[in-house]
Amino acid sequence: MPKNDLTPEEAAKLLPTGVALGWGFAKPPQRGPKREMSIDQIVKKAIEIADKDGLDAVSMNRVASELGFTAMSLYRYIPSKDDLLLLMQDAACDIPLPPERPSHEWRESLREYVMGTIGIFRDHPWYGDIPIFGIPIAPNNLRIVDWALRPLRDMPLNDYEKMSIVLLLSGYARSSGMLQRDIDRAIQAGSSAEAFSGLHYSAALQALVKPEQYPNLHPIVMSGAYTEENDSENNVGNDIDFGLERILDGIEQYLDRKRTGKTDK
Incomplete structure (x- = not known):
């Protein structure tokens, strides 16, 4: 050092x-x-x-x-x-942090970090409007980074890998937080959750989206998944959860490969 x-x-x-x-x-x-x-x-x-x-x-x-x-x-x-x-x-960024979990609950810990970061964007909608000027260097910003690193502390990862995982999760939290923030703003301005799901446009899209022009999108539209027509399980919140779980799956697979010595050079 x-x-x-x-x-x-x-x-x-x-x-x-x-x-x-x-x-x-x-x-x-x-x-x-x-x-x-x-x-x-x-x-x-x-x-x-x-x-x-x-x-x-x-x-x-x-x-x-x-x-x-x-x-x-x-x-x-x-x-x-x-x-x-x-x-x-x-x-x-001066938010209360949850208690430290046991090391085997690292997925839950990283999930708490991502959702807590998303919460900052929702609680302070202006936060994402401030441009990024560089790496975090202010005390509370660094406290958030330290929080993200906490569940990675004892993992078989080098410092570069740990920071790369934090950057990956931070980027996901930022994009998800700003999306949710924009939805919050629109709803407060008089829009509705249905407008974001596209439910109101389901029938129109099913009539307009033809398989010849949109061969890959057409079956998704017809199933109702594109406009969340089927049920309430496909909302933005659960979209965020789904994406986060896949990121955590990838981290878990990478850890397994590290432990077995099968990582790419």
Whole structure:
């Protein structure tokens, strides 16, 4: 393991300001009148605004106004809106983690990780609107990564393999979380769950989708599976579960091959 002689304070200087503030090492500028706010208070208010009105509604002016201060007052704590977004993103990841399970329950543990991550996107719909700037480096983000690694700790995997599995599951959680978030938004705006299943269009599609033009899709449409016509088992939630179980199956097969020494070179 490479040795690193940096002090926490020296390390903080290498991070974006918003991330360094999240770690608690960087101090915001001290100029101006007596400080009467806190970074946590500002971030909490910004999240309240974003949860209610979306990420575009978050501005330094609005956050300051709702706290009873001027925008310039906020800049003495958080130097820029980009820094505020980083702090909001990290704060949204401060969720309670389930107790650690026995090692043989690794599938359940990874399932909890994926569903917990999806929950962040649903609880804070704006979360997925913040662009990905790089690997997670803020404290709560890293706590989530550490959570994902927990059931992999004693597996016969090297560090690269462990992180690749976390990346695979994180990507699935992100895409599923944003899909579910968009459905939540649409339903809140007046749409219905049936609109997403396509149930209302089942008869029309069965008349329009001909086997000559859509030879592979036609039998799926006619069976009712395409528009979830048959029953309630084919909803988005269960689609997510099905895909996740297949990913876990793949991980399990890979572990079996590792244990028997039959992995590809």
